[in-house]
Amino acid sequence: MADGANGADRADEQERDGNEGTAGSPGVSATRPARARSAALWGLVGGFAFLVLAQGYLLVDGDLPFGYVGLFALAGTIVVASGGIAYATEYRLHAKRRT
Structure with a gap:
């Protein structure tokens, strides 16, 4: 038999035995730390995308209704929000094999 066939046979055996495989396999949930x-x-x-867009706006228009402290506070809020949304929805995308 070819080496590729042995690998496929082992994967089939793991699937029949109920082994989940590695976290990188499609359809298998990622670990919490990952x-x-x-x-x-x-x-x-x-957050960095927001800061880049804000810097571009400052270069073109030159004025924001708040200072740099407010800009970085808003960027921090965006970091927390986008990270939370990514954490909450990643398992759904991975389960549907869209990642």
């Missing part, structure tokens, strides 16, 4: 790390990174992406 979901938390992914959500934190998505939160940082959202």
Whole structure:
């Protein structure tokens, strides 16, 4: 038999035995630390994207209704919100194999 066939046979045996496989397999839930790390990174992406857009607005228009302290406070809020949304919805996307 070819090596590829042995790998497929082992995967079939694991599936029949009820083994879930690794977290990277489609349809298998990610671990909590992996979901938390992914959500934190998505939160940082959202916060930095907001800061980049705000900086671009400042370069074009030059005025915001609040200062830099308010800008960073709003960016922090966006980090927490986007990270929370990513953590709450990631398992659904992974279960539907859309990640």
